[in-house]
Amino acid sequence: MRIKLRDIAERANVSTATVSRVLNNSASVDERTRAIVLQALTELSYPMYQEGILQHTGNGIVVAIRGVDSESEPEEQKRESQDISSFNTIIIDGIERGLRRKGLHMSLRRAIWEAPAESDLHHLTQADGVVLIGGIISVQVIDALEQANVPFVLTAAHAGEREINCVLGDYIRGAAQATTQLVRLGHRRIAFINGPSITTTSQDKLAGYRLGLCEAGLAYDAQLITTTSEFTPNDGYQATQDLLARTRDFSAILYAADMLAIGGLRALKEANISVPEQVSVMGFYDEPITEFTMPTLSSVHIGWQRIGEIAAQRLVALLERHDEERLRISIPTTVILRDSTRSVGGNLPPTLSS
Incomplete structure (x- = not known):
């Protein structure tokens, strides 16, 4: 049975984090504590410490x-x-x-x-x-x-x-914020392309989307919801095509991930639907690539x-x-507005964040 750091920690009466620092030769451990830990290593024949040679070989x-x-x-x-x-x-x-x-x-x-x-x-x-x-x-x-x-x-x-x-x-609040921001821009029919329903993150985003609609006094319409099997651009592309085949009665789409939105932008372009003039698009996660899409992608920022x-x-x-x-x-999350969203009346949003 492999000796673990907690076994050494108990013998030396220190924390497992302190043992790890000793094994990594950290200067933050005082010499007295280091000596106690090294003695415990010797007593327990820990394989990382033999004959005065310290060598970290465990999983850590x-x-x-x-x-x-x-x-x-x-x-x-x-x-x-x-x-x-x-x-x-x-x-x-x-x-x-x-x-x-x-x-x-x-x-x-x-x-x-x-x-x-x-x-x-x-x-x-x-x-x-x-x-x-x-x-x-x-x-x-x-x-x-x-x-x-x-x-x-x-x-x-x-x-x-x-x-x-x-x-x-806070995925629930992030999706609610994104929905609320789109409502503030005048959108009343907001589609939602979500990730795999088995993930807790997708479940939270759906709850947040529904919360945002509820707070705005808007009805939930299952016709506007599409679920993907992964979070890739191809999934977003296919899901957007499925949505367009089912209905075009919407003026904005919230995507559960920026990668889904990137695929969605292509599907919308192929369908001759201009973004944001005809449909506003909002992503999720605010990945670095959002500043380099055409148009630049509005998204929910997470630290x-x-x-x-x-x-x-x-x-x-x-x-x-x-x-x-x-x-x-x-x-906490923050909504970052870029060129992929605009108000229904055609005016650009007054600020870049919400």
């Missing part, structure tokens, strides 16, 4: 993100299923910044968390702490981490009614780096205090 802190499917999957489907959004990288940057401030380091693990392999679960359960980057995280992953008593934090999503530590954007930093802080708290409390931390 792992950041786990979604990877591509198995090698048996067709290449075309692999490319379509890959997450091409940039916010994963931004979240990882935030996590690394947060950990480095505490003298801690991380490694990266990619896997299909909807159906994890045994090797992936083994790797995570041998870690000293884990940050998961959602979407879809299997209950199997959460169960395995809890049973192994590994501290973990989920980012960018939550687990529904399951109480776990997670940090995410992804801040989410990563807070997730790192929460994990450190779990490592240092063995905190049993489970927190769901929501980051």
